[in-house]
Amino acid sequence: MTPTKIFTFAVFLTIAALGSTGFVSRKLLNKANNDNKGFAVIELFTSEGCSSCPPADELVAKIQKESKDKPIYILAYHVDYWNRLGWKDVFSSADYSKRQNDYASYLHLQSVYTPQIVVNGKTEFVGSEEGTLRNAIKTSLQKASSTQLSLNVSTIDQGHADIKYTTEGVDKSTVLQLAVLQKNAQTKVERGENGGRTLSHVQIVRKLQKVSLNGNGGTVKVSLPQGFDAQSWEIIGFLQNTANGTITGAARAALSAEAIASAGNIKNSK
Numbered sequence: 241m242t243p244t245k246i247f248t249f250a251v252f253l254t255i256a257a258l259g260s261t262g263f264v265s266r267k268l269l270n271k272a273n274n275d276n277k278g279f280a281v282i283e284l285f286t287s288e289g290c291s292s293c294p295p296a297d298e299l300v301a302k303i304q305k306e307s308k309d310k311p312i313y314i315l316a317y318h319v320d321y322w323n324r325l326g327w328k329d330v331f332s333s334a335d336y337s338k339r340q341n342d343y344a345s346y347l348h349l350q351s352v353y354t355p356q357i358v359v360n361g362k363t364e365f366v367g368s369e370e371g372t373l374r375n376a377i378k379t380s381l382q383k384a385s386s387t388q389l390s391l392n393v394s395t396i397d398q399g400h401a402d403i404k405y406t407t408e409g410v411d412k413s414t415v416l417q418l419a420v421l422q423k424n425a426q427t428k429v430e431r432g433e434n435g436g437r438t439l440s441h442v443q444i445v446r447k448l449q450k451v452s453l454n455g456n457g458g459t460v461k462v463s464l465p466q467g468f469d470a471q472s473w474e475i476i477g478f479l480q481n482t483a484n485g486t487i488t489g490a491a492r493a494a495l496s497a498e499a500i501a502s503a504g505n506i507k508n509s510k
Contacts, residue, residue: 279311280380281478281487284367285340285356286441288329289322291433296355296367301442303373312377313476313490314443315419319354327432331425331444339448346485361480361487387414391477391493399464403493405477406457413483416451418462418493419476446473470495 284300286293300314307314317336318329340352347364355367359376366372387409395402405416422444429437446465462475475493480486 277384278381279360279385279490280313280377281360281490282312282314282373282377283343283358283361284314284316285319285336285352285354285358286316286367287319287322287332287354288427288429288434288439289325289327289432290354292368293355294434294437294439296357297439297441299368299370299373300357301440303377304442311381311490313478313492315421315445315476316441316443317445317448318441319352322354322432325432327429327435330427331441331446335448336445343485361485385489387479387489389416389477389479389489389491391418391475391491393475393493393495394459396464396468396470396495399466401462401464401475403460403462403475403477404457405451405460407453407479407489408456410453410479410488411481413481414453414479414488415482416453416460417478417480418449418451418460419445419478420447420449420462420464420468421474421476422446422465422467423472423474 282300282303284296286297297316300316303312304314317339318331318333319337319340320329320332320334321337323329323332337352340356343349343358343361343364344352346361347358349364353366356364357367357369357373357376358364359373360380363376365376388407390406392404393401394404403418407414407416423442425441425444427439427441429435429439447463449460449462451460464473476490477493478490479488481488
């Protein structure tokens with residue numbers, strides 16, 4: 241092979257390699273973008289009075305720790321129907337038991353149980369099944385949403401927060417659900433199936449407020465539970481179809497500097 245031909249062939253290989261590298265880079269970039277186009281709302285129904293629930297609580301705590309900065313939203317509802325067996329769960333509410341029964345209707349289940357996880361209002365399974373949960377999260381993150389939601393806490397006053405919301409792509413059957421969550425808590429259980437144990441919880445729903453949407457945006461006043469502060473609590477919103485229970489979008493409420501300052505003032509004044 242002559243020097244001229246060798247040089248020409250080398251140039252061709254270099255161009256081909258660069259083109260291939262560019263293609264691979266674009267392919268990897270597109271894959272990364274596609275892997276992050278969805279979201280996962282994980283709703284756990286649990287109780288301190290249920291001996292099968294602590295493993296599920298531990299699992300969602302593990303997922304919570306791993307999912308920082310990802311569109312994964314964990315909400316733990318403590319149901320009240322276990323309270324009759326000797327231990328009253330301080331975080332329990334009949335409203336959360338009703339929500340679980342609503343899912344039983346949406347998902348055509350014969351009964352409710354704990355621990356139960358529902359993902360994006362469409363898939364349910366035993367809350368301690370780690371493999372099933374991880375697969376559900378992976379599937380949800382890879383599926384693009386046709387709706388969008390943004391939330392901003394503009395002000396926090398004595399016991400209330402003003403939340404501004406904007407939406408895109410919602411239909412007339414969609415409502416906004418706003419959940420006020422306590423990020424962490426521990427309870428020493430004295431009686432019942434978990435008597436003698438100290439249980440740890442994350443993302444405890446302390447209030448859930450349904451909002452009828454007014455156009456593509458608006459402001460909602462949400463009452464805050466006692467003890468709320470900007471560091472230990474958060475507000476998550478999600479869009480839910482009331483006809484079939486499907487969740488089509490979700491977001492964490494961003495707190496303005498003014499809201500954080502006012503929340504701090506409220507805490508310090510107590």
